[in-house]
Amino acid sequence: MNRARILAVASKEWREILRDRLFFTMAFGVPLLIMLVLGYGLSLDVENIPFAVVDRDRSELSRDYVHQFSDSRYFDLLGYARDERELARLLADSRIRLGLVIPDRFQERLQGDRPVEVQALIDGMFPYRAQTTKGYLAAIHAELNRELLVEFLGRTRGMTPERAAERVAPVRLEQRYLFNQALESDWSMASGLMMLVLMVSPPFLTALGVVREKESGSIYNIYASTVTRGEFILGKLIPYVGVSCFNILVLWWVATRIFGAPFKGDPLFFYLASVVYVICTAGIGLLVSILVRTQVAAVLLTMVITFIPSMLYSGLLVPVESMSREAQLQAHLFPPFWYLQIAWGSFLKGLGWERLWSQTALLAGYAAVLWTLGLSLFHKRPKR
Amino acid sequence: MPLLEVQGFGKRYRGKRAVSGVDFSVERGELFGLIGPDGAGKSSLMKAVAGVLAYEEGRIVAFGVPVDSERNAERVKGRMGFMPQGLGLNLYPELSVEENIDFFARLREVPPAELRERKARLLAMTRLAPFRGRAMKKLSGGMKQKLGLVCTLIHQPELVILDEPTTGVDPLSRRDFWAILAELLNEQGISALVSTAYLDEASRFHRLALMHQGQVLDQGTPEEILSRVxxxxxxxxxxxxxxxxxxxxxxxxxxxxxxxxxxxxxxxxxxxxxxxxxxxxxxxxxxxxxxxxxPELEDAFIQLLEEQSEERGPDLSPTVGSGAPAATFGLGAPATGERETDSRRPDRPRSGRPGQRPEGEEVMIEARELVRDFGRFRAVDRVSFRVRRGEIFGLLGANGAGKTTVIKMLTGLLPPTGGEGRVVGADMRTSSRAIRQRIGYLSQAFSLYRDMTVLENIRLYGGIYGLHGKALKARTAWVLAMAGLGGQEREMAGSLPMGLRQRLALGCALVHRPRVLFLDEPTSGVDPLGRRRFWEILTWLSRSEAVTILITTHYMSEAEHCDRLALMHAGRLVADQPPEALRRELVAEAGELLELEVDRPLAALECLKAHFAGVSLHGNRIHLFARDPEAARRRIGDRLAGAGLELRGLRRRVPGMEDVFVYRMGALEAAA
Missing domain, CATH: 3.30.70 (Alpha-Beta Plaits)
Structure with a gap:
């Protein structure tokens, strides 16, 4: 290893990053952009579900019933519909996701202690949202029924409301959310997106950086000179890894400041673990650059092998535990799975080195394998 | 022992043979040339020698080390310099001239003191010194090429390998390049292996190999090769x-x-x-x-190709002579299936005598003060010319001179910033479909569909121009006959050799019988025989069919085929005359072109430079201009004798279009 030659390659590369507007944007702009776009767009909270009501009763009680929904942050009353047909039209146009039909004599029957049937029409097009809507509905109804029962017991048995409430629900559930008390999906999404951005951006930069030279022919300057392949790869990748190391800080700032995610862990540990992760993912880019010859191919391949694992197999959207056995096995093979544990552990759980060292070590091992492979597959005297 | 020895070299790509059975050697201090068209195998061979491409057959020994493995190749790379193909493509566009040089120097670990001295000298020699700080992407083609050379030489290699360094560069820069190379070779005793697609550069080499389709047809000094044919x-x-x-x-x-x-x-x-x-x-x-x-080397090369191509099937045999009667192609009116009463073409010319350029003065193409700016860059600067019916009009110039931009403006593909272009009397930007039907355009890039057969391509183009039924059938037959593609109708266009492919593309551009044809570098990379056939067709089209042709090329030797030539340089028209007139003017202004044979060419070059115009080195010979050849012979003899040199021979040569171009541009630069 000759330091002067590594430095020659690295400083040339660095100048190109700074001067080539496209590359500069890709190095510093794109990671930020992915973070912001996905951070704002990929919210999994189901709130403000638009709904409409057909109220055949038009009584005080039916209005109260509708208020149970419109007052919560989960539902958003669009208005009253004339009949079911109008409701169906609104649902078909996706103007509402939920339609409620309150029958006539709603108030009269309830006050006469007789059961009533309310119809709920839920848009089931997107099952996740429909399931959540159903959950909210059930919770609101359970509460309503409990209140009615408490009122009934007070009226017929002369119980105090407190006593009646205890009798109605003898087993009470006391639940508390850990790590993300308010269940802010932004918190976990922002820290999780660091995993995604750092999985995608470094390979893109390294792969394009090398393949660009292959495409233009300037790689022959390297092939034809006495620079060793190790020197070339190191010199070539140092600037890109450096840029990514800087991006870790930017992304961390965005996650905590813009998305308001708390950071409870050890900053130094998290930074170092992130650097290991970046070195590892840059290695993926190195491998891609050896396999392909054109920039278009490099972009496509990198896209496929970085986006899919980080979106689907990392645990960001779907918990890995809920996957099939095969998918779980796959998930464990990709670095994002491990880094997501580090990110969430550091941000939300306040964990540090002692709990997350094994994941970090795994990433380091992964990086070593990728780089060794890249180094041994890179040839200065290729077959074509 | 030679510096470089290649024996039985062969290279395959995915089982397909690209080069085979190549033997040659390069001695110390020698300038060795590899000459051949695209696909001849030059690049593969040079890469293998430079140790940047693995090969399967034969042996390459450089500096006594066999270049047969990555490890062995590394051992000789420090003593070699390699410049890959493509003008400035191996340089870094965002870096300045100096930063580019510094990068190559640091890569090669040139000590700072030596670098300073060498850089200053090379920059001065290439006249790049004033542009040290300029970004490489803002250099002209000729400057990029010289910078590439400087970068390749900065570590003082003993052997430089230059892959098509002169392709697409203007003739003046090319001359410059050869002069610099000769000087460096002489000063530092280095050797060079240089490839080129231009046969007229053959005289620059001490020895050369003519390559075609992966094989060496012949090799030796230019004189030896000529003597064998x-x-x-x-x-x-x-x-x-x-x-x-x-x-x-x-x-x-x-x-x-x-x-x-x-x-x-x-x-x-x-x-x-x-x-x-x-x-x-x-x-x-x-x-x-x-x-x-x-005979010249091109005659020898074509003769060798003819000998070799005898068994290559019928594709080249139906010779389309410039004077071949129209019937050769079944082109007589009845066979075309198109009625002569076609209302869109009532004026279809019938030249009385085949071969005579119709004397019609009708202007078919006209450019009036055409200007085109790209941002702050003026690509075309007030260009005006007229092309008359049946004329072959050549637009010559280097890459980036503005040729393609002119064509695009004339054909209405690009709006001019200023001025006007008219074809068949109409402004192409606003012209009707009827007018558009009258022009054919063959673009620089291969415009056919590679994954479609010959027949499918022709039918597609016919369909686009609204041909169908009998008319389409007749035109398809015509195109096949004209391009000499009979029997190859079902082959994929992509699998045809370059020359045939270009003929097919020409046929497709002609399928709707246009009266005006625009051709943008149609012969780039085609072998000399293929180019000759292509020109035979063009000449025939112009003479017998009265098709008006505007063609661009950077082969100066092809320019002679044109009725009139416009030389373009940096967006401007430098000349616009028939070739003969250009040549006469050159002789009148600069004198006759003389070729000298001397014992020590480099010393002679130095000795004569100051006293004669246009002194340049061609291999072992010297070219110069002199008004009075007889008086000049005496003066040259005296000068050389004074320097202790011997004049072995002197003869007159007919100056080529390249000489014209170089002279014109030199005069232009001197005036500026």
Whole structure:
């Protein structure tokens, strides 16, 4: 290893990053952009579900019933519909996701202690949202029924409301959310997106950086000179890894400041673990650059092998535990799975080195394998 | 022991043979050339020598080390410099001239003190010193090429390998390049392996190998190669060129016409006999200025190709002579299936005598003060010219001179910033479909569909122009006959050799019988034989079919085929005249072109430089201009004798279009 030659390659590369507007944007702009776009767009909270009501009763009680929904942050009353047909039209146009039909004599029957049937029409097009809507509905109804029962017991048995409430629900559930008390999906999404951005951006930069030279022919300057392949790869990748190391800080700032995610862990540990992760993912880019010859191919391949694992197999959207056995096995093979544990552990759980060292070590091992492979597959005297 | 020795070299790509059985060697201090068209295998060979490409067959030994593994290749790379193909493509566009040089130097660990000294010297020599700080992407083609050379030489290699360093560069920069290379080779005693697609550069080399389709056809000094293909060239003028060519072709296959000139190569025939034989064939034909010349390398190359291609099937055999009667192609009116009463073309010209350029003065293409700016860059600067019916009009210039931009403006693909372009009297930007139907356009890039067969391509183009049924069938047959593609209808367009592919593309551009044809570098990368065939078709189209042709090329030797030539440089028109007039003007202004044979060419070059115009080195010979050849012979002899040098031979040469171009541009630069 000759330091002067590594430095020659690295400083040339660095100048190109700074001067080539496209590359500069890709190095510093794109990671930020992915973070912001996905951070704002990929919210999994189901709130403000638009709904409409057909109220055949038009009584005080039916209005109260509708208020149970419109007052919560989960539902958003669009208005009253004339009949079911109008409701169906609104649902078909996706103007509402939920339609409620309150029958006539709603108030009269309830006050006469007789059961009533309310119809709920839920848009089931997107099952996740429909399931959540159903959950909210059930919770609101359970509460309503409990209140009615408490009122009934007070009226017929002369119980105090407190006593009646205890009798109605003898087993009470006391639940508390850990790590993300308010269940802010932004918190976990922002820290999780660091995993995604750092999985995608470094390979893109390294792969394009090398393949660009292959495409233009300037790689022959390297092939034809006495620079060793190790020197070339190191010199070539140092600037890109450096840029990514800087991006870790930017992304961390965005996650905590813009998305308001708390950071409870050890900053130094998290930074170092992130650097290991970046070195590892840059290695993926190195491998891609050896396999392909054109920039278009490099972009496509990198896209496929970085986006899919980080979106689907990392645990960001779907918990890995809920996957099939095969998918779980796959998930464990990709670095994002491990880094997501580090990110969430550091941000939300306040964990540090002692709990997350094994994941970090795994990433380091992964990086070593990728780089060794890249180094041994890179040839200065290729077959074509 | 030679510096570089190649024995039985062969290279395959995915099982397909690209090069085979190549032997040659390069001695210390030698300038060795590899000459051949695209796909000849030059690049593979050079990469293998530079140790940047693995190969399967044969042996390459450089500096006594076999270049047969990555490890061994590393051992010799420090002593070699390699410049890959593509103008400035191996340089870094965002870096300045100096930063580029510094990068190469640091890569090669040149000590700072040496770097400073060498850089200053090379920058001065290449006249790049004033542009040290300029970003490489803002350099002209010629400057990029020189910077590439400086970067390749900065570590003082003993052997430089330059892959097509002159392709697409203007002739003046090319001359410059050869001069610099010769000087460096001489000063530092380095050797060079250089490839080129231009046959007229052959004289620059000490020794060379002619390559074609992965094989070496012949090698040696230019003189040796010429001596192995003996024969004579007969050249004369005639007013009935086409008739003459038609008559001569039966006996002499190597006949070519350039405007009003006819040129024949008679292999193996002595000069006196040649003159007699040709004269005998020309009984009763008016002709003038018949002269017998020595054959040139291009004649030898084509002869070698002809010998080799005899077994290559019928594709090249139906010769389309410039004077071949129209019936050769089944082009007579009935066969085309298109009625002569076609209302869109009531004025279809029927030239009375085949081969005579119709004297129609009708202007078919006109450019008036055309200007085109790209941002702050002026790509085309007030260009005006007129092309008359049936004329072949050549637009010559280097890459980036503005040729393609002119064509795009004339064909309405690009709106001009200023001025006006008219074709068949109409502004193409606002013209009707009827007018558009009258032009054909063959773009620089291969415009056919590679994954479609020959027949499918022709039918597609016919369909686009609204041909169907009988008319389409007739035109398809016409295109196949004209391009000599009979029997290959079902082959994929992508699998055809370059020359045939370009002929197919030409056929497709002609399928709707346009009256005006725009051709943008149609012969780039095609072998000399293929280029000759292509030009035969063009000449025939112009003479017999009265098709007006505007063509761009950077092969200066092709320019001779044009009726009129416009030289473009940096967006401007430098000249606009028939080739003969350009040549006459050159001789009148600069004098005759003389070629000297001397014992020590480099010393002679130094000695003569200050006293004569246009002194340049061509291999072991020197070219210069002199007004009075007889007086000059004495002066040259005296000068050389004074320096202790011997003049072994001196002869007059006909200056080529490249000489014209270089002279014009030199005058232009001097005036600026």
């Amino acid at each position: 003996p024969g004579s060239v007969v050249q004369f003028r005639s007013r009935v060129v086409a008739e003459v060519v038609a008559r001569l072709r039966n006996r002499f296959p190597q006949v070519e016409s350039y405007g009003s000139r006819v040129r024949l190569f008679l292999p193996g025939v002595a000069p006196e006999v040649a003159s007699r034989e040709v004269t005998a064939q020309l009984q009763g034909v008016e002709r003038e200025e018949l002269e017998v010349l020595e």
